[in-house]
Amino acid sequence: MNKPVIGVDLGATNIRAATVAADGSCGPLKRHEIRDETSPEAVADALAALAREVSGKARPAAVGIGLAGWLDSEGKVVRNGPNLGWRDVPFWQLVADRLPRTGVVLTNDLRAIAQGEYLFGGGFGSRILAVVFMGSGIGSCVMIDGVPLSGTTNMACEIGHIRVVPRNGRACGCGQRGCLEAYVGGHNLERRVRHDLETGISTTILDLAGGDPRAITGATIEQAAAGGDPYALDLWCEAADYLGQALGSLVTYFNPDRLVLGGGLWQGAQTLRRLVKARISQMSSPAALDACLVADPKLGDRAGILGAAALARRSLEKKHE
Numbered sequence: 001m002n003k004p005v006i007g008v009d010l011g012a013t014n015i016r017a018a019t020v021a022a023d024g025s026c027g028p029l030k031r032h033e034i035r036d037e038t039s040p041e042a043v044a045d046a047l048a049a050l051a052r053e054v055s056g057k058a059r060p061a062a063v064g065i066g067l068a069g070w071l072d073s074e075g076k077v078v079r080n081g082p083n084l085g086w087r088d089v090p091f092w093q094l095v096a097d098r099l100p101r102t103g104v105v106l107t108n109d110l111r112a113i114a115q116g117e118y119l120f121g122g123g124f125g126s127r128i129l130a131v132v133f134m135g136s137g138i139g140s141c142v143m144i145d146g147v148p149l150s151g152t153t154n155m156a157c158e159i160g161h162i163r164v165v166p167r168n169g170r171a172c173g174c175g176q177r178g179c180l181e182a183y184v185g186g187h188n189l190e191r192r193v194r195h196d197l198e199t200g201i202s203t204t205i206l207d208l209a210g211g212d213p214r215a216i217t218g219a220t221i222e223q224a225a226a227g228g229d230p231y232a233l234d235l236w237c238e239a240a241d242y243l244g245q246a247l248g249s250l251v252t253y254f255n256p257d258r259l260v261l262g263g264g265l266w267q268g269a270q271t272l273r274r275l276v277k278a279r280i281s282q283m284s285s286p287a288a289l290d291a292c293l294v295a296d297p298k299l300g301d302r303a304g305i306l307g308a309a310a311l312a313r314r315s316l317e318k319k320h321e
């Protein structure tokens with residue numbers, strides 16, 4: 001196969017794309033900022049243009065796209081794309097119309113990341129792999145023998161939306177209350193700190209954010225917690241309790257040989273990581289935990305692009321079988 005296969009990461013603020021060879025080697029990464037053009041048609045136009053730019057003179061054989069959100073079980077309609085405010089958008093068709101004679105594969109961003117880490121990174125060689133990324137939200141995927149578990153309606157393994165607080169829990173972006181993401185997702189944590197500051201709590205977080213509540217991030221909470229700030233430590237202890245409970249249950253339930261933990265919030269928060277790792281040990285069945293290696297991702301922000309491209313390549317190969 002000589003025509004290029006392209007991996008695309010469609011994020012909240014930009015589209016990134018590169019050609020990816022079968023061995024995972026990547027061409028130069030190109031980026032397009034989305035800014036205010038978030039209509040599905042405008043994003044599809046920009047994505048198709050970027051794919052053509054990345055593939056140079058050759059028509060791309062296939063394009064794999066990872067995006068945050070819930071897709072229908074055919075992988076063609078974005079049922080809920082929170083970053084772009086999309087509901088029931090037939091995005092696969094929009095892209096396919098703009099890239100004729102090119103295979104198009106649409107997948108959830110975490111599935112793309114898990115696929116990338118499984119083939120080329122921290123999940124390499126794993127048979128039952130669980131991948132959980134903690135950033136502005138919580139994304140997760142379980143892969144068995146290299147195949148992501150998708151579920152009946154494409155919602156399997158969404159650990160961010162399991163209920164950790166059964167009654168009167170905090171509101172989650174999914175419309176439910178008490179989800180893990182409502183307590184541990186970066187956006188929800190930041191919102192909570194801002195709200196608590198308005199009610200007059202005392203914490204060094206605001207100073208660490210330069211006095212600007214909008215500049216509060218997981219990193220400022222971590223900095224405060226590492227410095228012994230009681231409010232920040234309480235937040236991290238609560239987050240670690242819920243994360244430990246959810247991740248420990250995941251280890252017991254799926255009995256994975258590898259658990260890859262990543263994401264912006266996680267990677268920048270040593271104090272939180274230490275607390276969570278201790279909780280996972282307490283909350284997992286020992287026989288399952290003994291068999292599970294907790295590992296870091298290895299591919300950085302290329303994982304989703306590599307994984308989406310690999311899924312696109314696989315769909316082409318299937319077609320030719």
Ligand SMILES: [Zn+2]
Nearest residue numbers: 161172174179
């Ligand atoms: Zn939720």
